[in-house]
Amino acid sequence: xxxxxxxxxxxxxxxxxxxxxxxxxxxxxxxxxxxxxxxxxxxxxxxxxxxxxxxxxxxxxxxxxxxxxxxxxxxxxxxxxxxxxxxxxxxxxxxxxxxxxxxxxxxxxxxxxxxxxxxxxxxxxxxxxxxxxxxxxxxxxxxxxxxxxxxxxxxxxxxxxxxxxxxxxxxxxxxx
Numbered sequence: 757x758x759x760x761x762x763x764x765x766x767x768x769x770x771x772x773x774x775x776x777x778x779x780x781x782x783x784x785x786x787x788x789x790x791x792x793x794x795x796x797x798x799x800x801x802x803x804x805x806x807x808x809x810x811x812x813x814x815x816x817x818x819x820x821x822x823x824x825x826x827x828x829x830x831x832x833x834x835x836x837x838x839x840x841x842x843x844x845x846x847x848x849x850x851x852x853x854x855x856x857x858x859x860x861x862x863x864x865x866x867x868x869x870x871x872x873x874x875x876x877x878x879x880x881x882x883x884x885x886x887x888x889x890x891x892x893x894x895x896x897x898x899x900x901x902x903x904x905x906x907x908x909x910x911x912x913x914x915x916x917x918x919x920x921x922x923x924x925x926x927x928x929x930x931x932x
Contacts, residue, residue: 781806796839887918
């Protein structure tokens, strides 16, 4: 497993993105909106890490060697007050925070099966959500860490996000 992205739900996606750009060297990769059937909306920004932008080397302390290390992408969303995202932020003093941490895995289904069998987590959907080149799922908040984990499987060369999966994942966490 390797960390794929960290997702934040916040009051202002532009101010939050500006912070990541200025303080940590991230760059906006894309923006998109998610429209829900109840006419509410979530607005999303995907930020690329500075390593992808600048090719920043990383020193392996224990191996005493240099290698390329890619920091995770950052996914930032805000939403209308009545949206899934807007309500989540409001419940957290109108600040929001980290919604989930995503880990890239070889097989989302196998990881789900393993975590269920070992009692590590419950999931927000019965099975993985699929888009071309992308398979994903969310856990419910961990009883140990309070964190929602996402498992994401990317086909070779696949990157970015699928709006349909993002919408379904957001809806699967409504009320958490």
